[in-house]
Amino acid sequence: EPFEDRLHPFHSTASASIHEPSFAVCSQIKQQHNTRKMMFRPIASCLAMAMMTNAWTPVPPTLNTPGHSPSALKMAMDYNDPVVAAEFAQVQPMAYEDVEAELAEKGIPVPPTMNDMEIKLMLVEMRLRMSGQLAGQTKPQRPATYSSKFEEAMWEKPAFEEYYNMLKTKDDHNAMNVVAEYVNDPELATQRYGKDYKAVLRKAEAALTAPPPVKSPTLNFSGFPANMGEAGCKMTLQALGEITEFECVADDTFPILRGTVTFEDIEDAKKAVEQYNGMDMGGGSKLEVVSAA
Numbered sequence: 001e002p003f004e005d006r007l008h009p010f011h012s013t014a015s016a017s018i019h020e021p022s023f024a025v026c027s028q029i030k031q032q033h034n035t036r037k038m039m040f041r042p043i044a045s046c047l048a049m050a051m052m053t054n055a056w057t058p059v060p061p062t063l064n065t066p067g068h069s070p071s072a073l074k075m076a077m078d079y080n081d082p083v084v085a086a087e088f089a090q091v092q093p094m095a096y097e098d099v100e101a102e103l104a105e106k107g108i109p110v111p112p113t114m115n116d117m118e119i120k121l122m123l124v125e126m127r128l129r130m131s132g133q134l135a136g137q138t139k140p141q142r143p144a145t146y147s148s149k150f151e152e153a154m155w156e157k158p159a160f161e162e163y164y165n166m167l168k169t170k171d172d173h174n175a176m177n178v179v180a181e182y183v184n185d186p187e188l189a190t191q192r193y194g195k196d197y198k199a200v201l202r203k204a205e206a207a208l209t210a211p212p213p214v215k216s217p218t219l220n221f222s223g224f225p226a227n228m229g230e231a232g233c234k235m236t237l238q239a240l241g242e243i244t245e246f247e248c249v250a251d252d253t254f255p256i257l258r259g260t261v262t263f264e265d266i267e268d269a270k271k272a273v274e275q276y277n278g279m280d281m282g283g284g285s286k287l288e289v290v291s292a293a
Helices: 003-007 022-055 082-091 097-106 114-132 148-158 156-168 173-184 188-195 200-209 227-236 267-276
Strands: 218-225 244-248 256-263 279-282 288-291
Touching: 082 114, 097 114, 114 156, 148 156, 148 173, 156 173, 156 188, 156 200, 173 227, 188 200, 218 227, 218 244, 218 267, 227 244, 227 256, 256 267, 267 288
Parallel strands: none
Antiparallel strands: 218 256, 218 288, 244 256
16 A cells, blocks of 8 residues: 555545655654653653662572472562552561571572672562562451361461462462362372472471461460350469469350460460360361460
């Protein structure tokens, strides 16, 4: 198609004697071209700055399984967020080796090209992702009843939740599916995946049977029968060790007690968690006694 026909769609080439664009049209095209070039310069500068800001893109390791394509963690932190700032303040004084060790513990390798600041930012993002505090993440509400054994384990087994979230952080969907199947039906999952995912299943079982961590002598509890009363509940817990603080209230929805207890010795708090957390109270309800910190 002649050039002038593309410029003038209603022009008939049969009646035209001149097949060159006018000077005015050429000037207009040149002006538009220069304007577009000027528009793209600041855009390119912004993209370059963004690439410098998001310099690190860690690629977590994945199990070598067919059909799995690894993907990197995405930079998604708002540095004006007080939660991010507070976490970074805790990470900043850490030694490089300690940061690298914590990331390795979660299965995330550190590329040798990373500098001290980049590896610390990686740790900040990993911690916030695994704790559900990253911007855009919403903390789910505990359901009244569990739809599966897997859902129950995610709520009742902190070590298992941490292990599963670690797989999620690594974007290892195959292992996540295997673990979920194992919780719902251990025997069938072992038959299907026991050979190729032996290590994954072993870690899942260890996480399921691990006692919840106790990092403080102060515990939160829920599920003691309301008819025990405050005095009866305190006496039950005091049998394990000296109590310095205690408070509880009756739940508005269920006939149970909720509250907080502080033991004089953290070892007594650990005994309380070991003895009472997860205890079956009948009717599908269980005691929950977990560390407050």
